[in-house]
Amino acid sequence: MSITVDVEFSGGLELIMKDKVRQATVSLPATADGKPTTVRQVILYVRDNLVADKPQLFSTENTVRPGVLVMINDSDWEVEGENDYQVQDKDKVLFISTMHGG
Amino acid sequence: MCDSVDQSEHPAPRQARSQRVPGMCIKCKTAKPNVSIRLSLYCKPCFVKAEIFKFRTALNKSRQKANQHGTKLMAAVSGGPTSMAMLKLILDFHNVGRQGKTASTAFASVTVGHVDESALFPGCEDGVQRILQAEDVEVVTARLEDVFDSEEGLELVEKTVTPGAVRDKFVAQIVRQNPGVSPRERLKQLFSGLSTATNREDMLDSIKTFLIKKLAQSCGCRTLLLGDSGTRMATKVVTYTSRGRGYSLPFEVLAESQWGDIAVLRPMREWIAKEVAFFNRWTAQPSAVVPTFTTGAPAKASIDRLTESFIVALDRDFPSTVATICRTVTKLQPQDDAADAVHCLVCGMPAEAGAQTWRNRLTVSDVSSTESEGPVAAGAKPEPEPETKLAAGGIDITQRLCYSCQNLLHDAKPGTVLPEFSTHRYQTSDAADLRKQIEEFLI
Numbered sequence: 348m349s350i351t352v353d354v355e356f357s358g359g360l361e362l363i364m365k366d367k368v369r370q371a372t373v374s375l376p377a378t379a380d381g382k383p384t385t386v387r388q389v390i391l392y393v394r395d396n397l398v399a400d401k402p403q404l405f406s407t408e409n410t411v412r413p414g415v416l417v418m419i420n421d422s423d424w425e426v427e428g429e430n431d432y433q434v435q436d437k438d439k440v441l442f443i444s445t446m447h448g449g
Numbered sequence: 450m451c452d453s454v455d456q457s458e459h460p461a462p463r464q465a466r467s468q469r470v471p472g473m474c475i476k477c478k479t480a481k482p483n484v485s486i487r488l489s490l491y492c493k494p495c496f497v498k499a500e501i502f503k504f505r506t507a508l509n510k511s512r513q514k515a516n517q518h519g520t521k522l523m524a525a526v527s528g529g530p531t532s533m534a535m536l537k538l539i540l541d542f543h544n545v546g547r548q549g550k551t552a553s554t555a556f557a558s559v560t561v562g563h564v565d566e567s568a569l570f571p572g573c574e575d576g577v578q579r580i581l582q583a584e585d586v587e588v589v590t591a592r593l594e595d596v597f598d599s600e601e602g603l604e605l606v607e608k609t610v611t612p613g614a615v616r617d618k619f620v621a622q623i624v625r626q627n628p629g630v631s632p633r634e635r636l637k638q639l640f641s642g643l644s645t646a647t648n649r650e651d652m653l654d655s656i657k658t659f660l661i662k663k664l665a666q667s668c669g670c671r672t673l674l675l676g677d678s679g680t681r682m683a684t685k686v687v688t689y690t691s692r693g694r695g696y697s698l699p700f701e702v703l704a705e706s707q708w709g710d711i712a713v714l715r716p717m718r719e720w721i722a723k724e725v726a727f728f729n730r731w732t733a734q735p736s737a738v739v740p741t742f743t744t745g746a747p748a749k750a751s752i753d754r755l756t757e758s759f760i761v762a763l764d765r766d767f768p769s770t771v772a773t774i775c776r777t778v779t780k781l782q783p784q785d786d787a788a789d790a791v792h793c794l795v796c797g798m799p800a801e802a803g804a805q806t807w808r809n810r811l812t813v814s815d816v817s818s819t820e821s822e823g824p825v826a827a828g829a830k831p832e833p834e835p836e837t838k839l840a841a842g843g844i845d846i847t848q849r850l851c852y853s854c855q856n857l858l859h860d861a862k863p864g865t866v867l868p869e870f871s872t873h874r875y876q877t878s879d880a881a882d883l884r885k886q887i888e889e890f891l892i
Contacts, residue, residue, distance in 0.1 A: 358530065358726065359738040404745060413762040416726050423484035445722035447681065447741060447757055
């Protein structure tokens with residue numbers, strides 16, 4: 348079984364994506380290693396599949412780099428459990444860069 | 450530490466605070482939170498309300514409050530997230546009285562001052578203009594290359610960077626610009642003559658500061674709002690300190706400062722970048738991506754970029770980092786002599802006298818010069834070189850540069866032509882000097 352997640356990039360992150368996409372729909376397995384898929388897997392998927400070059404501008408240490416904000420369904424991911432939030436089908440994940448020089 | 454920040458920002462009776470409902474919005478205590486700011490949880494409507502309130506408090510705290518009606522205001526807008534949030538907030542505040550009985554606005558007028566940077570960053574301007582045109586406000590624009598409109602320029606002809614105070618000097622001459630070269634080309638030449646990204650950022654800051662001040666003056670605006678967020682301010686404080694701008698720091702980072710006859714306010718300085726991003730998202734405020742010299746570059750590309758990475762990374766683990774730096778900075782005061790100090794030819798900020806002596810004490814020079822001149826130089830104020838030693842038309846500008854801009858020009862190529870404001874500042878300060886000299890003879 349797989350789930351689909353809408354991802355969106357803003358604040359300049361769209362410029363480092365392939366074809367400078369602002370929005371994309373990604374398909375992920377509902378479980379990974381027997382555990383439900385978390386937003387960390389979404390981040391890693393984006394880093395490996397959507398970022399054109401310089402992945403370090405998007406992600407470091409298997410999560411988003413400092414200065415990149417994440418919103419899950421229009422809420423701060425910090426209130427949703429950050430990396431360990433279990434993504435549901437049709438969830439919307441937004442990445443916003445706040446870096447001036449990033 | 451974080452609690453103390455919260456307390457002062459959202460003053461509430463002790464009782465009310467103790468009634469915090471775990472896992473609920475800190476304000477309404479009934480809704481599920483949508484955002485965490487410095488470990489405090491807010492729901493969406495409460496967050497937007499709290500941010501508007503915070504902006505208005507910051508604005509009202511300023512001394513302009515007394516003569517708010519009748520103040521012509523300029524908002525410096527780059528098109529980036531913070532300045533666009535500021536524009537939205539100031540326009541809302543300005544127009545809030547329009548529906549009332551008196552139907553008056555908060556200020557005499559609000560004008561947007563924008564600096565077009567497309568000469569250095571091609572392609573970035575279209576997006577900004579589109580966003581600005583959608584706003585119901587008058588926009589005045591200056592282009593970066595406007596600083597090369599004049600026929601005359603101050604050309605750096607010689608720089609002697611010998612360790613040892615008395616010999617270190619910068620010589621410039623006033624040259625007529627080749628009319629065949631466009632201002633845009635001259636601007637590009639200036640930036641390609643500056644060797645490092647840090648220096649280019651430094652020069653860009655100086656030019657933008659000059660242009661925005663000039664825009665405000667030409668529109669008759671005595672109050673200028675700058676959209677620096679707290680995150681940006683914290684970065685600036687550390688960057689400027691490491692560039693050697695400590696002396697003029699109070700003029701560049703405080704919530705209020707005076708640039709000549711213009712009052713400069715920074716009402717966004719209590720907002721961290723995250724608050725700006727969420728506010729813009731939830732109020733559907735569009736903004737543009739404003740590139741810098743180091744956009745997309747590694748962290749070590751410039752001091753500014755490195756500081757930003759440092760502050761942002763620290764702030765993730767210690768969410769009160771930015772607030773702590775910003776609050777510490779409010780205690781800064783300009784030195785007493787800064788009011789009468791010479792204004793630097795490049796950045797226009799007050800320059801501390803004796804920057805040379807200062808440098809000599811800090812830097813390691815070669816052994817012989819340290820032994821022979823070091824102790825003397827450390828105690829005595831460096832004497833300017835006799836004028837006769839200069840080439841025809843040469844001007845010793847060393848005493849007219851601040852410590853940081855001396856650093857900037859150390860790395861500049863000879864032949865670099867400085868923007869016209871340097872010539873202008875040189876000429877006006879020369880006239881002022883002359884006036885000082887003959888003042889006592891005037892009746």
